[in-house]
Amino acid sequence: MSKRRKKVRGNPAREPTQPEASGSPGAAGGLRAFRQARREGRDISTTPQRRDDVRQGYLSEANQRAGAGTDSNPHLLLYALLGLMAFLFAYLHLYALPQMNYFAGGFSMPDSRLLGYSVEDIERLRNVMDADGTGQLSFLHRTAGILFPLSFLLASWAVVGLVMKRGVIRWIVLSGAVLFAAVDITENFLIDRILTIEPLDPGLVAVSSVFTVTSWSLLMILGVVVIGSVVMSLIRQGVERR
Incomplete structure (x- = not known):
């Protein structure tokens, strides 16, 4: 039986983003890129943005609805x-x-x-x-x-x-x-x-x-x-x- 890892299809969340693939320090690649940079000993002084909450300086629509509800x-x-x-x-x-x-x-x-x-x-x-x-x-x-x-x-x-x-x-x-x-x-x-x-x-x-x-x-x-x-x-x- 082949032990080759199957490629995940149809799930964009599992595909590496451009900042994660490039591995550039300080890139807004999310929490995964931040942890990867810390393991590799690269610069981690820049905290990545939370993609689910903030996108280009604006709250996501879900968080805006939650804020309005409270x-x-x-x-x-x-x-x-x-x-x-x-x-x-x-x-x-x-x-x-x-x-x-x-x-x-x-x-x-x-x-x-x-x-x-x-x-x-x-x-x-x-x-x-x-x-x-x-x-x-x-x-x-x-x-x-x-x-x-x-x-x-x-x-x-x-x-x-x-x-x-x-x-x-x-x-x-x-x-x-x-x-x-x-x-x-x-x-x-x-x-x-x-x-x-x-x-x-x-x-x-x-x-x-x-x-x-x-x-x-x-x-x-x-x-x-x-x-x-x-x-x-x-x-x-x-x-x-x-």
């Missing part, structure tokens, strides 16, 4: 947080709280009053709401009432880190989001307190009303800034791709 992952998280925030807002303020009007004789909940409320408003609610109604409102405050401000804080944090440019405005928005979450959660417990405390404390009602107005003001101002920053970023990306 860059887009944080933005997917950002969009997911924004979607969660919008869902919780719609559930809490557009569905759950209006449903609570059934337990209050048609009167709106204190959370929904953008301009605040008075002692007379709270007295009216206390007269028509029973223990089941206040219990349902307290449960809503401890679930969606806490999840929504926390989701708003996380979404604002993601927008500040990924979308907004460096500057003092970023810290203002982030600080405002932290303040909104603290005020909104505190407001929930204050409302539960003034609906059940005996006797009713007018000073506590005034403090709770101020917290409600402040919460709505922060939400509207920060919401415009956060959503506006995301929209402007999407428009800017669309213009750059053209």
